[in-house]
Amino acid sequence: MDMEPNLIRKEDLHEKYRSFYRQRQKLKKKSTNICQSASKPCLFNLITNDHSLLTSMNWTLLSNVIHAFDTFDPLHRIQQDVRLCSTNQVPIDYSLDFMASIYTSLQSYINCLADFRILTFDEQTSLIQRNMQGLLACYCVFVFRQSGVFDKKQNENILLPLYGLDNVCSTKGLCDRLDYDATLMKLLFISLVFSSSMFAVDFEQQTCRDSFLYGTYRLFGSQNVYVEILWKYMIYKYDFKETIHRLSRLIKVVLDSVNLVSKIYYANQVHRDLVDDLSEQVEETLKFNGNDSMPLWGKD
Numbered sequence: 408m409d410m411e412p413n414l415i416r417k418e419d420l421h422e423k424y425r426s427f428y429r430q431r432q433k434l435k436k437k438s439t440n441i442c443q444s445a446s447k448p449c450l451f452n453l454i455t456n457d458h459s460l461l462t463s464m465n466w467t468l469l470s471n472v473i474h475a476f477d478t479f480d481p482l483h484r485i486q487q488d489v490r491l492c493s494t495n496q497v498p499i500d501y502s503l504d505f506m507a508s509i510y511t512s513l514q515s516y517i518n519c520l521a522d523f524r525i526l527t528f529d530e531q532t533s534l535i536q537r538n539m540q541g542l543l544a545c546y547c548v549f550v551f552r553q554s555g556v557f558d559k560k561q562n563e564n565i566l567l568p569l570y571g572l573d574n575v576c577s578t579k580g581l582c583d584r585l586d587y588d589a590t591l592m593k594l595l596f597i598s599l600v601f602s603s604s605m606f607a608v609d610f611e612q613q614t615c616r617d618s619f620l621y622g623t624y625r626l627f628g629s630q631n632v633y634v635e636i637l638w639k640y641m642i643y644k645y646d647f648k649e650t651i652h653r654l655s656r657l658i659k660v661v662l663d664s665v666n667l668v669s670k671i672y673y674a675n676q677v678h679r680d681l682v683d684d685l686s687e688q689v690e691e692t693l694k695f696n697g698n699d700s701m702p703l704w705g706k707d
Contacts (some may be wrong), residue, residue, distance in 0.1 A: 427474055459643035465636050469594065471632070476593045481512040485554040492565040503681055510685050513546050517600055522629035529618040530625060532690050535619070540607030540682055544668035545661055549592050552582040569677060571698035577667055583662050586645070586653060594637040595657055601630040605665060
């Protein structure tokens with residue numbers, strides 16, 4: 408119509424609304440980012456500002472623990488096996504091989520620890536007898552959680568032939584209750600490695616050979632170091648009240664895992680034969696290798 412828009416006195420409400428809308432979106436986005444950063448504390452903000460009680464030596468040891476755990480982590484192997492078994496019928500022999508590979512990964516991790524290597528052969532053997540099966544239960548719960556074994560119903564096929572539906576469901580429940588903090592779980596696990604006992608089964612025939620029968624003080628030094636780092640890490644990442652709640656829940660999951668594997672050991676002959684054979688193989692390996700294998704890290 409040949410009219411000049413700039414000569415019209417009426418203000419541009421559309422542009423004013425668009426400007427107001429853009430400003431509101433910016434404020435909303437900024438508020439969201441602030442809330443997210445507050446709810447997700449930084450784990451390792453050590454270079455600029457370390458507020459933790461952990462010393463530099465503590466952080467170094469923590470880093471070594473994580474590196475050692477990840478070195479022997481069977482996560483990739485588990486995910487491959489699960490994908491294969493989710494679409495195929497699984498024979499029990501395959502389930503046995505699957506569990507044996509996890510057991511081997513766990514033993515390799517323990518064997519690389521400097522605190523384990525300084526023990527005598529008899530003490531190493533006693534520690535394996537006392538803890539290996541309980542550790543295996545906690546280890547499986549963690550790696551199953553990390554690898555997503557229970558994310559799909561068909562993934563359970565790899566465990567069902569060996570353990571049955573009830574035990575698989577119980578294990579899934581433990582995985583659901585497990586803490587999402589992987590660093591926390593790895594610190595807890597190495598603390599459990601040097602526990603005085605991680606199993607609820609009585610080995611009467613092995614009592615006379617137990618090097619820790621008259622005292623487990625040899626384990627306390629190692630365990631105390633890792634428990635202290637665990638506690639300082641939790642205090643650093645969470646407040647005191649949250650740390651207490653998380654640690655209590657974790658201890659309950661550990662106890663329930665040990666209870667479950669103890670029941671399976673008594674009730675499941677195939678599982679019992681498997682872990683007994685693997686334990687004997689580990690003892691023979693320790694006997695012949697001696698101190699040949701070097702720890703993944705050392706101590707000053």
